[in-house]
Amino acid sequence: MEILMAIVIGVLFMSATYLMLSKSLLRIIVGTGLLSHGAHLLILTMGGLKRGAAPLLGENASSYTDPIPQALILTAIVISFGVTAFFLVLAYRTYQELGTDNTEKLRGTEGND
Amino acid sequence: MINFLILPILVPILTGILLIFLSRHIIVQRWISALSTFGTVVISALLVQKVYRDGIQTLDLSSWEAPFGITLVSDMLSATLVLTTSIIAFASIIYSFFSIGKDREKFYYYPVVQFLIVGVNGAFTTGDIFNLFVFFEVMLMSSYVLLVHGGTKIQLRESIKYILVNVISSALFVITVAYLYSVVGSLNMAHISERISEVGQIGILTVIAILFLIVFGLKGAIFPLYFWLPGSYYAPPAPIMALFGALLTKVGVYAIMRTYSLFFYHDQAYTHGIIIVLSILTILLGVIGAVAYMDVKKIIIYNIIAAIGVILFGFAVMSPDSVSGSVYYIVHDMIIKAALFLLIGIMIKITGTSDLTKMSGLIKRYPGLAWTFFLAAASLAGIPPLSGFFGKLLIISGGFAEGFHLGAVVVLLSSLLILFSVMKIFIYGFWGEPRTYPEEGKTPVKSLLIAPVLLVLLSIAMGVGSEVIFPYISMAVETLLNPDIYIDAVLKE
Numbered sequence: 001m002e003i004l005m006a007i008v009i010g011v012l013f014m015s016a017t018y019l020m021l022s023k024s025l026l027r028i029i030v031g032t033g034l035l036s037h038g039a040h041l042l043i044l045t046m047g048g049l050k051r052g053a054a055p056l057l058g059e060n061a062s063s064y065t066d067p068i069p070q071a072l073i074l075t076a077i078v079i080s081f082g083v084t085a086f087f088l089v090l091a092y093r094t095y096q097e098l099g100t101d102n103t104e105k106l107r108g109t110e111g112n113d
Numbered sequence: 114m115i116n117f118l119i120l121p122i123l124v125p126i127l128t129g130i131l132l133i134f135l136s137r138h139i140i141v142q143r144w145i146s147a148l149s150t151f152g153t154v155v156i157s158a159l160l161v162q163k164v165y166r167d168g169i170q171t172l173d174l175s176s177w178e179a180p181f182g183i184t185l186v187s188d189m190l191s192a193t194l195v196l197t198t199s200i201i202a203f204a205s206i207i208y209s210f211f212s213i214g215k216d217r218e219k220f221y222y223y224p225v226v227q228f229l230i231v232g233v234n235g236a237f238t239t240g241d242i243f244n245l246f247v248f249f250e251v252m253l254m255s256s257y258v259l260l261v262h263g264g265t266k267i268q269l270r271e272s273i274k275y276i277l278v279n280v281i282s283s284a285l286f287v288i289t290v291a292y293l294y295s296v297v298g299s300l301n302m303a304h305i306s307e308r309i310s311e312v313g314q315i316g317i318l319t320v321i322a323i324l325f326l327i328v329f330g331l332k333g334a335i336f337p338l339y340f341w342l343p344g345s346y347y348a349p350p351a352p353i354m355a356l357f358g359a360l361l362t363k364v365g366v367y368a369i370m371r372t373y374s375l376f377f378y379h380d381q382a383y384t385h386g387i388i389i390v391l392s393i394l395t396i397l398l399g400v401i402g403a404v405a406y407m408d409v410k411k412i413i414i415y416n417i418i419a420a421i422g423v424i425l426f427g428f429a430v431m432s433p434d435s436v437s438g439s440v441y442y443i444v445h446d447m448i449i450k451a452a453l454f455l456l457i458g459i460m461i462k463i464t465g466t467s468d469l470t471k472m473s474g475l476i477k478r479y480p481g482l483a484w485t486f487f488l489a490a491a492s493l494a495g496i497p498p499l500s501g502f503f504g505k506l507l508i509i510s511g512g513f514a515e516g517f518h519l520g521a522v523v524v525l526l527s528s529l530l531i532l533f534s535v536m537k538i539f540i541y542g543f544w545g546e547p548r549t550y551p552e553e554g555k556t557p558v559k560s561l562l563i564a565p566v567l568l569v570l571l572s573i574a575m576g577v578g579s580e581v582i583f584p585y586i587s588m589a590v591e592t593l594l595n596p597d598i599y600i601d602a603v604l605k606e
Contacts, residue, residue: 020281025273032280039287046295068300069291072243076287079250083283086257087276094269106270108344 005045012038025091025101029084036080040073117163118170118187120156121195121234124149129227139218143210146223150203153230157196164192165585169592169602171240179240179603180304186240186603189589190440194237194367197444200571201359201451202230208455208564209352211557212462217263225262229255229356236364240603242293243300245368246286249332253279256361259353260345271348278341282331289324296321303603306375306596314379322377322384326369326391333365335425336394339418343402346414351458354410358417359451363443366421370428370439374593381431388429393523395422400527403534407469409457409542412534413450416493419527420446426520427508435511436590441582442504445492445575449501452489452568453535456482459565460542462556469538474547479558483543485569490539492572494532500576 012034019031047069053061095101128149135141164170170187173179187195206226213222232252239245257279261272294300296317297308309318330338346357369388377384399419403412424446427439457467459482464472476483492499505528512521575582592598 020277028277032277032284035281035284036287039284039291042288043291043294046291048295068294072287072290072294075243075247079247080280080283082254083250083257083276083280086254087280090257090261090269090272090276093264094273097264097266097269103273106273108267108270108347 001049002045005041005049009038009041009045012041023103025095025103028103029087029091032087033080033084036076036084040076043069043073043076115170116172117156117160118172118185118192118238121153121160121199122231122238124153124156125227125230125234129224129231132224132227133221136219136221139215142218142223146206146227147203147210149227150199150206150230154196154199154203157192157199160187161189161192161196161585164189165588169599171603180299180301183244184240184301184303184603185238186302186599187238188592188599188602189585190367190370190592191237193440193444193585193589194363194447195234197447198230198233198237198360201447201568202226202356204451204455204564204568205352205356208355208458208561211560212458213350213352214263220262222259222262225255225258226356229259229360231255233360233364237367240302241300242302242305243290246283246290249286249364250283252361252364253283256357259356260349262353263350265348268348271345274341275345278331282328285324285331286328289321289328292317292324293321301603302371302375303600306600307604309376309379314377318377319380319383322373322380323387325372325377326384326388329365329368329372330391331365333362333369333425334395334418334421335391336398336422337391339395339398339421342418343411343414346417347410351454351461354458355451355454358414358454359447362417362421363447366424366428366443369425370593373428375596375599378596385429385431388425389517389520392422392425392429393520395419395425396523396527397422400530400534404530404537407541408467409460409469409538410467412538413453413457416453416531416534417450419531420450423505423508423524423527426517426524427504427511430508430511430515430517430520431594432511432515433590433594434507434514436593437583437586438504438507438509438511440586440589440593441579442501442508445500445504445572448568448572448575449489449493452565452572453486453493455561455565455568456486456489457538459556459558459561460486462561463553463558464542464550465552469541472542472548472550473545474543476543477547481562481566482558483539485562485566486543487539488569488573489565490532490535492569492576493535495528496532498576500572500579502576503579 016031016035019027047066052063052065053059055064055067172185174183232248235248261268297305334342396419399415402415424439427435461467492501495501495505509521
């Protein structure tokens with residue numbers, strides 16, 4: 001099962017890298033979204049993919065799943081949700097202000113002489 | 114009181130929340146920001162004194178015992194850096210009163226600065242590796258807002274690149290914490306350190322160490338990960354540039370120091386060898402950049418990179434002398450970079466340009482500005498008895514004593530070239546025939562000078578009074594070189 005998860009995470013990182021190297025701003029932002037999906041699945045896989053009961057004391061089960069990776073994933077999802085929302089609005093504002101979303105035209109050369 | 118160490122995080126949060134409701138009343142916002150940040154400075158100074166007298170302070174949040182809950186740990190290094198952060202924030206805020214402009218002040222500038230201080234103070238104080246990630250994100254979010262605040266074209270353009278680099282770096286941080294958790298099974302820094310000592314540094318842990326170096330190197334601008342810095346730091350106005358240049362990269366350097374002294378100290382030949390090579394290259398490329406440009410902002414920005422290289426070299430050599438020099442140099446560099454950015458901000462406001470070829474002769478009408486800049490430049494280059502000298506002296510003597518001759522010689526030569534780069538600003542900008550500048554009458558130079566003069570006086574006091582400061586620095590170095598002190602304070606209380 002871990003092999004399958006590793007392949008899935010690898011495919012996600014691969015497509016995220018491909019998208020982040022493109023010229024259009026929107027594709028870059030979708031790429032960052034895929035990157036964070038891969039990172040969160042990685043936390044899940046690294047915590048151990050074993051079967052067990054929900055981590056509540058009342059269950060009286062023989063084995064429990066590990067609650068810490070679940071907490072880490074939730075925190076990371078919320079943080080990247082906030083950053084992605086900010087990034088999207090910033091990209092839209094940049095498009096309005098500068099008239100382009102082609103990153104080749106967004107190079108900075110002030111002060112470089 | 115036992116909860117004292119959370120106050121430098123709590124006071125700015127409450128102030129920031131209060132200031133959000135007062136967005137239209139600029140005068141009230143200014144008073145509350147200044148008083149609150151001054152209060153944070155006083156609290157941080159009291160915290161440093163408490164750590165000096167009573168040892169490492171810890172706080173288990175919500176009374177969940179370490180290692181099961183999140184612990185805040187204030188050792189001497191953290192407390193000193195929190196104090197320096199508060200001082201720099203105070204100076205930037207009183208500089209902003211006269212320079213940031215009423216439009217920005219009405220749209221939540223002061224609350225976001227407070228949240229930035231929360232992120233930085235929290236990152237210095239936390240004792241849990243995932244909590245470090247969360248405070249990093251708080252600090253980064255505030256920096257995204259401050260970088261783009263005002264919405265000029267250059268700010269929008271540079272923010273896109275800055276956010277992209279930091280999103281990738283944050284994803285890498287999450288991945289590295291996941292790997293570390295799967296190997297050691299804990300997130301509490303002291304507990305991780307204990308478990309790694311039991312296991313010994315097997316191969317996978319060295320890989321994780323290098324991954325951490327990449328993550329914190331992206332934040333702390335070491336070679337080859339500093340290429341986002343000159344573009345992004347060029348865009349915002351002067352007080353924001355001062356906050357970024359003095360604070361954000363130093364959080365990355367602190368994280369490297371903390372993880373490499375607490376977790377990954379068992380295979381130092383390999384990991385510290387890599388850091389020494391990278392730090393030497395960082396110094397060389399930073400200095401080349403500082404010497405190359407005729408633009409005041411770019412010169413000081415490349416000086417940030419060179420200073421990071423010097424600090425990391427001092428830490429990587431890992432002898433008591435060089436690490437003391439490194440800790441001393443971090444504090445000195447934070448203060449002097451903030452002072453320099455604020456001073457060139459005044460220069461840019463007076464002349465209307467940041468190009469050195471278009472300004473000259475400022476000393477005739479603004480001698481106070483000129484001599485403050487001269488003192489700050491001399492302190493940066495390491496001229497005794499100003500503060501840069503003692504840090505560099507300790508780093509170089511430690512480097513020679515441990516046999517890293519090339520690195521120590523590079524640090525020596527870099528001081529010469531750094532001196533050249535800032536003297537270039539002095540010669541071109543202040544000497545020569547005075548010109549008339551279009552915006553000249555409107556700059557309140559004397560009010561703007563209060564903040565940088567404060568910082569330069571502090572740097573002079575640090576240099577002249579280095580004997581007084583040295584016991585504090587020694588205590589910080591002791592915890593870095595002996596991780597057992599840290600582990601005992603957190604886990605066995």
